[in-house]
Amino acid sequence: MNGDLACAEAAISAGCRFFAGYPITPASETAERMSIRLPQVGGVYIQMEDEFASMNAVLGASWAGVKAMTATSGPGFSLMMENIGLGVMLETPCVVVNIQRAGPSTGLPTMVGQGDMMQARWGSHGSYEIIALAPSSPQDIFDLTILAFNLSEKYRVPVLVMSDEVVGHMSEKVTMPRVAPEDLIHRPRPHLGPEEYLPYKANADLVPPMAVAGEGYHFHVTGLTHDERGYPVMTAEAQDRLVRRLADKIRFNKHDIIRYKEFQVEDADIVVCAYGISVRIAQLAVRMARDEGIRAGLLQLITVWPFPEERIRELSLQAKAFIVPEINYGQIVLEVERCAGGRAKAILVPHMGGSVHSPQTILEAIREAEL
Amino acid sequence: MTANLNAEGRSTERYLRQDRLPHIWCSGCGIGIALDAFLRAIDRADIDPDKLSVVSGIGCSGRAAGYVKLDSFHTTHGRAIPFATGLLLGNPELNVVVFSGDGDLIAIGGNHLIHAARRNIDMTVICVNNFNYGMTGGQVGPTAPLDARTTTTPYGNFEPPFNLPYLASASGASYVARWTVLHARELERSMAEAMTKPGFSFIEVISPCPVVYGRMNKEPKGLDSMHYYQERSVIRDGTDPKEANIELNGPILVGKFVDIQRPTLWDNLRHVSNKAREKVRAQAKV
Numbered sequence: 001m002n003g004d005l006a007c008a009e010a011a012i013s014a015g016c017r018f019f020a021g022y023p024i025t026p027a028s029e030t031a032e033r034m035s036i037r038l039p040q041v042g043g044v045y046i047q048m049e050d051e052f053a054s055m056n057a058v059l060g061a062s063w064a065g066v067k068a069m070t071a072t073s074g075p076g077f078s079l080m081m082e083n084i085g086l087g088v089m090l091e092t093p094c095v096v097v098n099i100q101r102a103g104p105s106t107g108l109p110t111m112v113g114q115g116d117m118m119q120a121r122w123g124s125h126g127s128y129e130i131i132a133l134a135p136s137s138p139q140d141i142f143d144l145t146i147l148a149f150n151l152s153e154k155y156r157v158p159v160l161v162m163s164d165e166v167v168g169h170m171s172e173k174v175t176m177p178r179v180a181p182e183d184l185i186h187r188p189r190p191h192l193g194p195e196e197y198l199p200y201k202a203n204a205d206l207v208p209p210m211a212v213a214g215e216g217y218h219f220h221v222t223g224l225t226h227d228e229r230g231y232p233v234m235t236a237e238a239q240d241r242l243v244r245r246l247a248d249k250i251r252f253n254k255h256d257i258i259r260y261k262e263f264q265v266e267d268a269d270i271v272v273c274a275y276g277i278s279v280r281i282a283q284l285a286v287r288m289a290r291d292e293g294i295r296a297g298l299l300q301l302i303t304v305w306p307f308p309e310e311r312i313r314e315l316s317l318q319a320k321a322f323i324v325p326e327i328n329y330g331q332i333v334l335e336v337e338r339c340a341g342g343r344a345k346a347i348l349v350p351h352m353g354g355s356v357h358s359p360q361t362i363l364e365a366i367r368e369a370e371l
Numbered sequence: 372m373t374a375n376l377n378a379e380g381r382s383t384e385r386y387l388r389q390d391r392l393p394h395i396w397c398s399g400c401g402i403g404i405a406l407d408a409f410l411r412a413i414d415r416a417d418i419d420p421d422k423l424s425v426v427s428g429i430g431c432s433g434r435a436a437g438y439v440k441l442d443s444f445h446t447t448h449g450r451a452i453p454f455a456t457g458l459l460l461g462n463p464e465l466n467v468v469v470f471s472g473d474g475d476l477i478a479i480g481g482n483h484l485i486h487a488a489r490r491n492i493d494m495t496v497i498c499v500n501n502f503n504y505g506m507t508g509g510q511v512g513p514t515a516p517l518d519a520r521t522t523t524t525p526y527g528n529f530e531p532p533f534n535l536p537y538l539a540s541a542s543g544a545s546y547v548a549r550w551t552v553l554h555a556r557e558l559e560r561s562m563a564e565a566m567t568k569p570g571f572s573f574i575e576v577i578s579p580c581p582v583v584y585g586r587m588n589k590e591p592k593g594l595d596s597m598h599y600y601q602e603r604s605v606i607r608d609g610t611d612p613k614e615a616n617i618e619l620n621g622p623i624l625v626g627k628f629v630d631i632q633r634p635t636l637w638d639n640l641r642h643v644s645n646k647a648r649e650k651v652r653a654q655a656k657v
Binding site (some may be wrong): 091 | 388
């Protein structure tokens with residue numbers, strides 16, 4: 001099964017019952033699969049008129065109480081940015097899958113890129129935090145799509161699955177475990193009646209319980225800066241309270257959110273830090289380096305946002321260099337450099353897109369760093 | 372805004388967030404009257420307020436969602452209709468009303484409007500048309516008549532406007548009406564009809580914007596500006612929406628223009644869902 005289809009099957013397993021999207025290469029297979037599967041399980045698939053509409057329909061469906069998602073690629077991701085911001089502001093659980101292709105602009109529509117990683121973090125205007133996951137295989141995209149729904153429901157935030165064209169289109173064996181009800185997380189729900197309920201009064205974890213349309217709560221939500229009642233308040237104080245909480249609910253819970261995998265980093269002088277499809281090539285490069293007697297290891301980023309700052313900081317005390325292969329001209333390497341704080345070098349191995357790195361180019365960077 | 376009494380003499384105050392008043396609308400603006408007509412229409416149509424959602428975009432009319440004591444969503448500029456589409460497809464038991472302005476629904480959101488009408492999704496769109504972008508200071512909009520002066524057409528508007536009833540009807544709307552804000556009773560009746568009508572309903576409400584558009588075009592002030600629009604209007608139910616273009620200082624055709632039956636989006640979706648499930652059952656037997 002290819003990654004795009006694994007993504008759709010995972011969404012169905014996670015309880016997703018609404019998909020709104022717009023055709024785009026290389027993400028269309030996810031939409032096509034959802035158009036087959038959703039009507040079978042009592043859900044709704046709809047093809048909207050553009051990605052503005054897709055993203056808003058996803059938000060609307062989530063406010064009707066349904067787990068909802070969309071899937072797109074670079075140009076569509078750009079159009080969704082405004083309303084990913086609305087999703088952040090209204091605290092709307094939903095999942096956005098980006099099967100990255102090479103940009104900028106129309107770029108290479110059918111070919112791989114990883115150029116949207118910083119856009120995932122900063123693409124909508126204003127100050128906010130988001131969760132983004134990066135799968136490196138069809139199995140990963142299955143597992144991480146379920147995780148994405150769980151994190152979005154738990155923290156009431158859009159979760160981005162930052163896949164890429166190669167992961168989306170490669171076919172590998174995917175084990176689809178039966179997802180038990182206890183494996184799925186649902187958004188916190190109000191315990192108070194409509195008279196006492198405040199839509200944005202947060203629980204201790206900074207996440208507010210969520211009523212949905214049609215339950216008699218008669219709540220108001222707005223993209224304007226708002227107070228606990230959900231009412232617009234145009235003051236610096238209200239802005240401070242709200243924007244801090246929106247960011248802090250992610251920052252303070254990052255230990256619950258952040259995931260990474262490590263291979264042979266225990267004694268590593270050189271740590272290759274990779275995500276997405278680049279992980280697969282980096283694994284090979286690390287093995288080749290070990291064969292040459294270089295103490296190399298691999299840190300695979302699964303959660304890219306929030307960034308695993310502390311782990312990079314710890315590793316920077318032990319390693320002399322991080323090698324960061326990316327299918328862009330340097331994005332995540334900037335984060336690695338920031339967290340390494342000059343204690344270890346952060347070396348970019350760039351690729352402008354259209355294909356993946358050869359293991360040799362990563363190996364050469366490891367060798368050079370070792371000198 | 373003082374809440375009026377509905378046909379049964381019940382106050383519409385219970386549908387207003389009293390703690391959010393006074394509202395932001397200028398004196399002489401018609402948006403409040405349009406909103407009050409909508410609130411009265413809820414009772415007239417016997418809609419369960421627990422199942423009623425109001426979605427607005429951005430702009431003066433877009434603030435309506437913030438004043439109604441209903442499930443209410445103040446979304447981004449132009450995107451109220453697709454947000455409402457998601458709500459309806461997530462829960463078909465909801466009654467969803469989009470209440471927003473001409474700039475929001477017709478310019479930046481124009482594509483969503485025509486596609487929602489094409490789908491014949493069971494939604495009511497109330498479009499308050501004041502011929503300009505009031506909130507941002509009176510810039511030209513896609514509804515401003517040719518030659519109208521606005522803050523960005525200082526020598527007169529050089530673009531022809533959309534004819535909204537024609538646009539909605541040509542796109543597939545099942546119900547289309549237009550009234551000015553002083554046609555308060557007719558508005559209430561039309562809104563009640565629209566909310567109970569299966570499929571996509573579109574109501575254009577012509578409202579003065581005395582502070583910016585009205586001043587720029589030397590319209591009468593205050594209540595007189597409302598009379599000015601009412602006096603220009605000609606009630607012609609069932610007229611071909613093609614004829615409903617509005618010219619500067621010209622007559623304004625009002626009335627119910629379209630009231631037809633077409634399969635709704637849910638009618639068609641249920642058909643597809645049944646087919647999908649039958650197929651799954653057939654496969655399970657094999």
